[in-house]
Amino acid sequence: MSExxxxxxxxxxxxxxxxxxxxxIAGRLESGESSLxxxxxxxxxxxxxxxxxxxRLDDAERRVRILVDAADGEREEDFDxx
Numbered sequence: 684m685s686e687x688x689x690x691x692x693x694x695x696x697x698x699x700x701x702x703x704x705x706x707x708i709a710g711r712l713e714s715g716e717s718s719l720x721x722x723x724x725x726x727x728x729x730x731x732x733x734x735x736x737x738x739r740l741d742d743a744e745r746r747v748r749i750l751v752d753a754a755d756g757e758r759e760e761d762f763d764x765x
Contacts, residue, residue, distance in 0.1 A: 693735040701739075705732050 693701060708729040711717055717725060 693732060698736060698739050701732050701736050705729055705736070708732070 696704070708725045712722060712725055712729075
């Protein structure tokens with residue numbers, strides 16, 4: 684699977700699905716049963732999943748802050764603004 688198609692797949696997965704896949708990858712790497720090439724491919728996939736997951740968490744945190752600030756009387760912002 685190409686890097687671009689992996690990134691597209693990550694964006695279509697739920698956060699929970701990504702975390703489950705990361706858990707699976709970690710287990711496979713920890714078992715030591717994968718070849719070097721497979722281990723590297725798994726590691727690369729895991730790093731991409733971790734990056735995408737962190738981006739989603741950062742976005743969720745930003746959205747929660749906007750909601751809390753709005754509830755505290757601060758001005759409301761659009762969720763899509765950086």
